[in-house]
Amino acid sequence: MSDPGLLLEGVSAAYGRTPVLRGIDLTVAPGELLVVLGPSGAGKSTVLRVVAGLEPVTAGRVHIAGRDVTTDRPGRRNVSMVFQSYALFPHLSVADNIAFGLEVRDTPRAVARQRARAAAESVGCAALLDRRPGQLSGGERQRVALARALVREPDVFLLDEPLSNLDLALRTEMRTELRALHDRLGATMVHVTHDQTEALVLADRIAVLRDGRIEQVDTPDAIWHRPASAFVARFVGSPAMNLLPASGPFTPSGSAPPGLAAAEELQIGFRPGAVTLRAADDEAGGSAAVVDRVEVVGEDAYAYLTLAGGPPVVARVPADRRPVRGAAVRAEVRWADVHVFHAGSGLRYSPS
Amino acid sequence: MRPDSRSRRQLVMMLMPYLIGLLVLVLLPAVITLALAFTEYDLLRPPRWAGLANFSELIDDPIFRVALTNSLVFALVAVPLRVLFALGLALLLHRRALGVGSARSAAMLPTAVPEIAYGLLWLWLLNPLYGPINQVLRTGGENGLTMLGRTPPQWLTDPTDARAAIIAMSLFTMGETFVVLLAARRALPRDVYEMAALEDATGWDVFRRVTLPLMAPVLGLLLVRDAVQSLHFTFVPALVVTDGGPPPYATTYLSLFVYRNGFEYLRYGYAAAATLVMILLTVAAVVVQWRLIRRYRAFYRL
Numbered sequence: 112m113s114d115p116g117l118l119l120e121g122v123s124a125a126y127g128r129t130p131v132l133r134g135i136d137l138t139v140a141p142g143e144l145l146v147v148l149g150p151s152g153a154g155k156s157t158v159l160r161v162v163a164g165l166e167p168v169t170a171g172r173v174h175i176a177g178r179d180v181t182t183d184r185p186g187r188r189n190v191s192m193v194f195q196s197y198a199l200f201p202h203l204s205v206a207d208n209i210a211f212g213l214e215v216r217d218t219p220r221a222v223a224r225q226r227a228r229a230a231a232e233s234v235g236c237a238a239l240l241d242r243r244p245g246q247l248s249g250g251e252r253q254r255v256a257l258a259r260a261l262v263r264e265p266d267v268f269l270l271d272e273p274l275s276n277l278d279l280a281l282r283t284e285m286r287t288e289l290r291a292l293h294d295r296l297g298a299t300m301v302h303v304t305h306d307q308t309e310a311l312v313l314a315d316r317i318a319v320l321r322d323g324r325i326e327q328v329d330t331p332d333a334i335w336h337r338p339a340s341a342f343v344a345r346f347v348g349s350p351a352m353n354l355l356p357a358s359g360p361f362t363p364s365g366s367a368p369p370g371l372a373a374a375e376e377l378q379i380g381f382r383p384g385a386v387t388l389r390a391a392d393d394e395a396g397g398s399a400a401v402v403d404r405v406e407v408v409g410e411d412a413y414a415y416l417t418l419a420g421g422p423p424v425v426a427r428v429p430a431d432r433r434p435v436r437g438a439a440v441r442a443e444v445r446w447a448d449v450h451v452f453h454a455g456s457g458l459r460y461s462p463s
Numbered sequence: 464m465r466p467d468s469r470s471r472r473q474l475v476m477m478l479m480p481y482l483i484g485l486l487v488l489v490l491l492p493a494v495i496t497l498a499l500a501f502t503e504y505d506l507l508r509p510p511r512w513a514g515l516a517n518f519s520e521l522i523d524d525p526i527f528r529v530a531l532t533n534s535l536v537f538a539l540v541a542v543p544l545r546v547l548f549a550l551g552l553a554l555l556l557h558r559r560a561l562g563v564g565s566a567r568s569a570a571m572l573p574t575a576v577p578e579i580a581y582g583l584l585w586l587w588l589l590n591p592l593y594g595p596i597n598q599v600l601r602t603g604g605e606n607g608l609t610m611l612g613r614t615p616p617q618w619l620t621d622p623t624d625a626r627a628a629i630i631a632m633s634l635f636t637m638g639e640t641f642v643v644l645l646a647a648r649r650a651l652p653r654d655v656y657e658m659a660a661l662e663d664a665t666g667w668d669v670f671r672r673v674t675l676p677l678m679a680p681v682l683g684l685l686l687v688r689d690a691v692q693s694l695h696f697t698f699v700p701a702l703v704v705t706d707g708g709p710p711p712y713a714t715t716y717l718s719l720f721v722y723r724n725g726f727e728y729l730r731y732g733y734a735a736a737a738t739l740v741m742i743l744l745t746v747a748a749v750v751v752q753w754r755l756i757r758r759y760r761a762f763y764r765l
Binding site for chain 2: 163164165184185186187188190191192194196198199200201202203211212215216263
């Protein structure tokens with residue numbers, strides 16, 4: 112078996128006395144695009160900075176392409192990074208920015224120029240080579256930063272929320288391009304984001320980070336369909352998954368998973384799309400609820416319900432069949448669409 | 464927001480003390496001085512119109528020529544050295560580390576000392592016999608010679624050594640330049656330096672390709688400022704430490720020349736004419752450097 116592109120073993124890091132990473136174990140296969148997803152303050156960027164060597168580890172080892180680089184300085188790790196702010200040199204032209212890494216490594220100027228041009232062409236910014244960062248739009252700077260990262264053919268690409276400063280349309284476009292670029296290069300990439308859509312669209316695998324620990328590492332499909340914890344379940348998906356006590360008042364229809372021990376403290380979770388709304392006088396079943404408010408998002412509408420004697424629930428309905436505010440309805444969810452979690456630990460419940 | 468007439472009046476009133484001070488203490492004397500440059504005036508009898516006589520005398524005055532040369536040489540050597548010295552200290556002390564706070568205060572301290580006291584201190588430091596500087600230079604040597612068997616510098620009696628001493632004195636009063644550069648360095652974005660670290664840029668490459676170009680506009684401004692002030696830096700040291708000597712007028716700079724003529728020889732008109740030359744020199748230096756900076760900024764679009 113070939114060495115993993117990137118391997119973190121029990122990595123911890125701290126800012127002063129505040130622990131930021133608490134024992135991260137992570138393996139990224141060569142050519143894989145791993146997205147690190149988490150809320151702000153979870154330590155996502157610190158993962159990248161530790162890999163890059165910009166922050167020291169307090170424990171654990173970092174391996175890049177089979178080499179233990181834990182104590183190597185950043186320049187010796189052969190990684191390149193795209194910063195959230197892009198970190199372009201304002202006094203250098205685009206060409207000089209891209210060629211910077213080559214020139215400080217004493218690549219002949221003509222060669223550096225040529226490779227800078229090739230890198231710029233591969234991300235579609237060859238027309239900008241003579242400009243300065245101050246003359247570029249956000250999207251153009253983004254492309255230049257990407258070109259600078261890939262000109263040196265590093266072992267691992269680290270991308271720190273590179274799309275977060277772009278407007279939505281551009282972000283969607285760059286997301287697609289980034290994925291295409293990755294597939295073309297076959298490079299090992301670690302991409303940090305707090306945007307769950309970005310993670311689902313881009314990633315080969317997603318690592319969900321929470322308070323410096325990895326909550327789950329899995330494919331986007333598995334993250335969506337089998338979230339390992341209530342935290343993952345609620346963080347991925349918008350609006351977030353409904354989470355209710357399993358003991359009621361809301362009971363899914365159909366047959367419960369076998370061995371669901373009623374004695375245990377459990378929570379049930381289901382996505383807004385899993386909820387079926389019926390008229391209050393419909394005999395087919397479901398729990399009685401009142402519509403608090405309705406948000407329409409194009410073809411979909413989200414109805415915020417209050418269950419009789421209980422917690423709020425969000426349901427997704429087609430916009431043309433949305434209920435009105437204050438309407439009495441029946442809400443039904445089938446057990447097949449329900450995730451069960453332990454209330455205390457938040458971990459996924461697996462019937463034994 | 465446009466200030467209404469009331470807040471405008473308030474602004475004017477609050478500026479008044481400064482404006483009056485500027486007018487009475489700076490502008491008025493300056494204008495009078497310029498006018499006096501064309502007169503013969505001994506501070507006792509009323510000034511008499513002299514036309515351009517003062518200026519033609521300046522041209523033929525060998526002492527003035529020496530003072531002019533001394534001032535220009537001083538500016539050419541001391542101004543870049545001062546800014547370099549301040550830049551070095553700022554780059555050394557911009558990080559947070561143990562003792563950096565005290566080190567910054569220490570770098571600032573000589574600038575805070577009153578000028579005369581500072582001059583007297585150097586008079587002791589530079590004393591060829593018992594001054595600490597030459598005592599250090601003499602360590603390891605015999606018969607009052609340095610380790611290399613040479614006579615230690617005669618700071619107060621040798622013309623070249625005395626000029627060097629004045630430049631050395633001026634180096635340590637770069638506190639304001641240091642503070643500005645410290646702030647400028649700390650304002651530079653951190654991620655740009657992290658970027659450079661990821662590319663394994665050496666310290667020299669980082670300085671040459673990143674720090675220096677990014678700080679260049681500030682450095683340019685400070686060079687202009689120092690060049691303007693350099694004609695004054697020399698006054699107290701030359702007056703207190705070297706007394707304009709050693710012969711022949713080795714440390715008589717324009718400022719001291721003006722002072723001597725105005726207040727010791729009571730040739731106020733003549734001193735005013737020399738002052739006018741100083742001002743013209745200053746303006747010329749500012750214009751040249753300002754153009755260079757503007758060109759630099761336009762080039763980098765900073």
